[in-house]
Amino acid sequence: MSTTAPDPLPAPASTGRAGWVTDVLAGYERLTLPLHPDFEGEVVATLVRRVRPHAPADDAGIDLLYVHGWTDYFFQTHVADFWEGMGVRFHALDLRKYGRSLRPHQTPGFVTRLRTYDEEIEAALAVIGHGAGVATDRRLVLLGHSTGGLVLSLWAHHRPGRADALILNSPWLEFQTRKVGRRVLEPSVRAHAALAPRSHLVNVDLGYYVRSVSSRYDGEWDIDPVWRPDEGFRATPAWLSAIFTGHERVARGLSIEVPVLVLLSTRSTPPVRWSEEMLRTDAVLDVEGVARRTTQLGRLVTVARIEGALHDVTLSALPVRDVVARETERWFRAYVPPRPPAPAVEAEPDQQGWRRWFGRRFGA
Template sequence: MSTPLPAPAPGPGPAPEAGWVPDVLDGFEQRTLALAPDFEGEVVATLVRRRRDAPPSADAGVDVLYVHGWTDYFFQTHLADFWEGLGVRFHALDLRKYGRSLRPHHTPGFITRLRTYDEDIEAALAEIGHGPGAGSDRRLVLMGHSTGGLVLSLWAHHRPGRADALVLNSPWLEFQTRKVGRLVLEPSIRAQAAIAPRSHLVNVDLGFYARSISARHDGAWELDAAWRPDAGWRVTPAWLAAIFSGHDRVARGLTIDIPILVLLSARSTPPVRWSEDMMRTDTVLDVVGIAARVPQLGRLTTLARIEGALHDVTLSAPAVRDVVWFEVARWFRAYVPPAAGPAPEPEPRGWRRWFSGRRQAGRRPA
């Protein structure tokens, strides 16, 4: 297990706020969020944001909190660029036992209940001013990718009124073999979870998705091999049982009370044998099965199917990313409009309108 990379020396400019230190990404900073210890000892989450050397050029009065997927961490600086271009303050969260939050004594990514992540999310929201009862006048948009999309969907379902909108980037709302596959696999997985929760299941990740995104292979993105190994991490039965529980809850229907945008590739390619199609399709999830679950999230859902997109649609080819940015910006302007200015005086009605018109007509030029 690799120890997280040391942060680079601070560059020129003001010192970070108390508790914030320079991040491994140039121009960003991070803050460690202490969480309650578990059976493996110390547990932390890590919040990441752009360095606050200068106020943003525009401010829409909106904060975004981004949560990554399985075997992942925040590295998508271009995603921060996009949101900040809309005047949004961007924050990313590395969950416990992932990325910046991974420690040598941890089983990577290990939890037994998805609601365990509620503590991570609440710690991050409290730090950015959106804790329970904070009374912030800023709006909150949550964005989750893959497993992070499942986690945030469940969080929003259980906490109505806390956020203003939800963006899901290829959310893992259903197992790859769909409901029938879950029903077949779940009993044996739960039995293993009870007997040996941290044992390793057979690894079916052949590294094809990593090949499509990593600059070490055919992709365009610089990835930390310790935080995001090509073949992923070995799945544990307790973790997979927790995922199955999340899928079952989505299948029974959620009641998320805010607008939801779901971004999916137009097609999936089974990760059995490498092909060039894997450079323009989702090789991780079954997008048809995911799309079928979208209407069960809440009363107001928008589904955008992106031709040529990868599993993380924001890591797709530049032309495809342009479509992603267009769809997100269009949805954002429709459902999270800029904060309203002073309300205009109401137009006069009834006799007041008649009297106002008579007065305007009789007004002499200056």
């Protein structure tokens, strides 16, 4: 994989909504979010949503923003269907230099600080109606997968009161070799980041995870090989240094005030050689190391360990996905109940009727 990638987006067709154009996913539209340029030039993020000709009658008064993981982008339309089926307005964000937001002049996935992503998160929330300082009676749920789970955990910690709930799908809260491995690798990675931040590290992704999820191999999902290469993007030392900083911050303990749901597989399979076990385990993260870190997110954390789940638990086999949906909905109904119906507005009193009643009551 080269450090640049073509922009495979087709010429946009306007949907008639200001700035929104037809997306590559049928029935979806996207909005480009201009961001401050960096040393590589133009930078954008992309917000994606289902086309909604009319407001849903069963609107629960809840908005959800989904953020993907490393070497990833939004394509999980069945996840959007699940949330929209519960009356939740679903939006997904392709971060800068990923998926729909990747431009030919950019190093895929490259940032030097995870807080850089605050800019596009804030831009997306402003469009959804949850911008900083904006008063709204709608609730906000954040959903992050893998690296997106780490990013949103840090965001929620730094911005108390902005979200109402946080859902983490196999969040990358700890390095695969845990704290000891982090401490061994970190000095050399940080030194390398200072000298050659965009150079390539040794690629340890052998493509086994994509094999387990892509319909081109043993999986069932249609995944764009440009936006999600089989062996992933080549990691850079500056990016990995930013990840280490995020892991260290989680290790010191966060103070997320809202309810948190963490969805994890029960087992991991080291991605050193292909195994059929990779079709029913997490072949990316060390789930035990992540599970131990979940207690340091906040005061109210629910951990659901899903037997047979893949790294992205929502891409698991159908029976496993049913368990994921059931556990998610049970937690959601308990901690983020639908908005109560608005109180009925009393009609203006009938003035003539009021006068007649007053006359009978008081002899007027």
